[in-house]
Amino acid sequence: MISGLDIESGVVDLSHGAGGKASAQLVEEIFRPAFANEFLNQMDDGALLPNQGERLVVSTDSFVVSPIFFPGGDIGSLSIHGSVNDVAVMGAMPRYITAGFILEEGLPLSTLKQVVDSMGAAARACGVALVAADTKVVKHGEADQIFITTTCVGTMADSVNVAAERIRVGDQVLVSGTIGDHGATILTSRGDLGLDTDLKSDSQSLHDLVQEMLESGVQIRFLRDPTRGGVATVLNEIAEQTGLGICIHEAEIPVADGVRAVGELLGLDPLYLANEGRLVAICAPADAEQLLQLMRSHTKGKDAAVIGEVSADARHPLVLQTAWGSNRIVPMLTGEQMPRIC
Amino acid sequence: MISGLDIESGVVDLSHGAGGKASAQLVEEIFRPAFANEFLNQMDDGALLPNQGERLVVSTDSFVVSPIFFPGGDIGSLSIHGSVNDVAVMGAMPRYITAGFILEEGLPLSTLKQVVDSMGAAARACGVALVAADTKVVKHGEADQIFITTTCVGTMADSVNVAAERIRVGDQVLVSGTIGDHGATILTSRGDLGLDTDLKSDSQSLHDLVQEMLESGVQIRFLRDPTRGGVATVLNEIAEQTGLGICIHEAEIPVADGVRAVGELLGLDPLYLANEGRLVAICAPADAEQLLQLMRSHTKGKDAAVIGEVSADARHPLVLQTAWGSNRIVPMLTGEQMPRIC
Numbered sequence: 092m093i094s095g096l097d098i099e100s101g102v103v104d105l106s107h108g109a110g111g112k113a114s115a116q117l118v119e120e121i122f123r124p125a126f127a128n129e130f131l132n133q134m135d136d137g138a139l140l141p142n143q144g145e146r147l148v149v150s151t152d153s154f155v156v157s158p159i160f161f162p163g164g165d166i167g168s169l170s171i172h173g174s175v176n177d178v179a180v181m182g183a184m185p186r187y188i189t190a191g192f193i194l195e196e197g198l199p200l201s202t203l204k205q206v207v208d209s210m211g212a213a214a215r216a217c218g219v220a221l222v223a224a225d226t227k228v229v230k231h232g233e234a235d236q237i238f239i240t241t242t243c244v245g246t247m248a249d250s251v252n253v254a255a256e257r258i259r260v261g262d263q264v265l266v267s268g269t270i271g272d273h274g275a276t277i278l279t280s281r282g283d284l285g286l287d288t289d290l291k292s293d294s295q296s297l298h299d300l301v302q303e304m305l306e307s308g309v310q311i312r313f314l315r316d317p318t319r320g321g322v323a324t325v326l327n328e329i330a331e332q333t334g335l336g337i338c339i340h341e342a343e344i345p346v347a348d349g350v351r352a353v354g355e356l357l358g359l360d361p362l363y364l365a366n367e368g369r370l371v372a373i374c375a376p377a378d379a380e381q382l383l384q385l386m387r388s389h390t391k392g393k394d395a396a397v398i399g400e401v402s403a404d405a406r407h408p409l410v411l412q413t414a415w416g417s418n419r420i421v422p423m424l425t426g427e428q429m430p431r432i433c
Numbered sequence: 434m435i436s437g438l439d440i441e442s443g444v445v446d447l448s449h450g451a452g453g454k455a456s457a458q459l460v461e462e463i464f465r466p467a468f469a470n471e472f473l474n475q476m477d478d479g480a481l482l483p484n485q486g487e488r489l490v491v492s493t494d495s496f497v498v499s500p501i502f503f504p505g506g507d508i509g510s511l512s513i514h515g516s517v518n519d520v521a522v523m524g525a526m527p528r529y530i531t532a533g534f535i536l537e538e539g540l541p542l543s544t545l546k547q548v549v550d551s552m553g554a555a556a557r558a559c560g561v562a563l564v565a566a567d568t569k570v571v572k573h574g575e576a577d578q579i580f581i582t583t584t585c586v587g588t589m590a591d592s593v594n595v596a597a598e599r600i601r602v603g604d605q606v607l608v609s610g611t612i613g614d615h616g617a618t619i620l621t622s623r624g625d626l627g628l629d630t631d632l633k634s635d636s637q638s639l640h641d642l643v644q645e646m647l648e649s650g651v652q653i654r655f656l657r658d659p660t661r662g663g664v665a666t667v668l669n670e671i672a673e674q675t676g677l678g679i680c681i682h683e684a685e686i687p688v689a690d691g692v693r694a695v696g697e698l699l700g701l702d703p704l705y706l707a708n709e710g711r712l713v714a715i716c717a718p719a720d721a722e723q724l725l726q727l728m729r730s731h732t733k734g735k736d737a738a739v740i741g742e743v744s745a746d747a748r749h750p751l752v753l754q755t756a757w758g759s760n761r762i763v764p765m766l767t768g769e770q771m772p773r774i775c
Binding site for chain 2: 109137141146149150153181224230245365
């Protein structure tokens with residue numbers, strides 16, 4: 092008989108990934124309490140879910156962020172927000188989530204519990220049930236602490252249609268808040284830079300903001316969350332998909348002072364920094380003001396702004412009009428800005 | 434402008450995980466050709482799937498097998514078979530799959546392509562569409578080559594009901610083929626043992642065998658795939674879930690000669706070795722012979738056997754009657770048999 096887990100001072104060992112008694116114990120003492128719901132409680136290798144009666148949206152993301160705890164969040168809550176947001180910006184309601192954990196031998200059980208509890212709290216806050224999970228353990232040095240891959244399944248009403256092909260010349264481009272907070276926070280959280288800032292990740296779920304936007308009656312053409320690669324990458328992708336151009340105005344782009352300062356210090360453009368709780372919305376010109384006010388009235392969109400418009404100029408996918416009135420082409424991110432930001 | 438990937442001699446670098454142009458290139462040149470289907474071709478952050486009109490089954494697994502290529506398979510095909518089988522043995526038809534890749538910087542692009550092509554071929558063979566994927570790259574030494582987490586979504590007809598609570602005393606226990614092949618193969622594939630065997634993993638999808646079994650009219654009480662922890666762990670779990678006992682007969686358990694030899698040499702019991710293409714089925718006594726013949730007539734069940742029966746003896750969850758007639762309790766796997774078998 093194995094005694095209870097020593098969560099205070101114990102560590103993950105290879106037996107926790109072997110599928111036997113120790114694996115079961117990890118599930119019983121750490122995972123189940125954090126995620127308990129009727130589907131997970133089936134305790135099968137998969138979860139049986141009811142007929143949804145609607146179209147489905149599925150999205151998956153692997154999370155390898157370093158450090159695993161950072162101002163404003165941790166790898167656990169981030170792994171929920173990331174997949175939930177991918178489903179939400181498709182116009183769907185996130186319902187279920189699965190998680191695959193890859194743990195490095197030696198990870199303190201207390202760390203694992205902290206991450207898993209944070210995931211559970213984030214899932215509850217989003218109204219999604221974690222319905223299936225798997226854990227593997229690799230030897231010390233074969234992974235870095237903890238990697239989490241989540242897959243979110245959502246349902247989408249027949250009336251919803253947000254797709255890039257609906258975008259038209261003249262459409263307005265909005266962001267739901269300041270940009271680059273997550274990327275700047277992760278970068279400065281890495282001790283080697285020796286920076287002491289009060290930055291905080293924007294990691295949060297967007298499903299409730301999106302639902303309010305969709306239910307408002309405003310014609311939203313397109314939504315996307317600008318994660319890795321930032322707003323610049325998303326707008327370049329939209330330009331490429333539509334064959335249109337986008338012009339954005341530097342003076343209108345909300346950037347937190349701390350993010351601007353870090354960007355200037357390190358030579359990083361906030362347009363390329365990752366966001367984990369912001370969205371880009373595109374709507375018809377006549378609807379822009381109403382959509383902006385609606386977003387600003389939501390706590391998750393209080394710093395929303397109209398930052399630009401769609402143009403017919405396909406030769407220059409994304410153009411930034413600087414504060415001085417000059418124009419600068421903003422290309423798609425080509426190199427690596429920083430690894431393991433999410 | 435970035436030129437095409439040098440698949441022959443190039444390696445994965447951090448830019449391939451940064452979400453910019455290099456990431457897009459990896460998708461275009463390696464992932465899309467392997468997986469192309471109407472849902473993945475939407476090229477959104479999530480996949481929009483039709484209303485399934487049935488109950489859903491969702492399962493997830495992370496794959497960290499080492500070595501990544503082994504006799505009978507590789508981490509790519511294994512990552513499809515593993516999740517597909519979890520859904521199939523719930524009684525569902527696997528439909529869609531997602532994949533999260535964690536790549537170690539320096540992984541040869543040719544290796545990645547080989548793995549991804551193998552995944553694509555396995556998915557097509559199973560009739561599942563890979564509808565969403567994500568790739569992260571970590572620095573050299575922060576992961577070991579490639580980890581893949583897959584999530585499979587299946588649909589389940591209302592008429593299907595295979596659940597542990599349906600198991601009754603006297604029910605027969607069948608396996609679909611020789612046991613322990615995958616575990617023994619992975620162990621001997623690790624060069625450090627210096628063993629030269631002709632073992633081969635049983636990695637294969639079971640969805641077609643399961644569908645034939647379900648459509649046969651035979652009353653199948655329960656199905657499960659005995660992966661990590663092997664047949665002994667699955668049978669112990671069933672005993673625990675039902676509050677009943679299970680007795681199996683050593684002489685009836687199919688074990689390949691090579692697996693038996695490796696087991697004896699290394700002191701490993703095939704009952705605990707992992708399988709990746711076998712299932713355990715439980716049915717009423719009157720149906721056992723028909724089910725056995727049905728399984729044997731399928732190429733994926735040709736070595737099927739009735740190996741035991743369910744008893745009322747809850748004090749001893751799993752008992753093995755040896756070839757000599759004595760009884761031995763087979764406990765749940767307690768320690769770690771070997772890491773990274775799947």
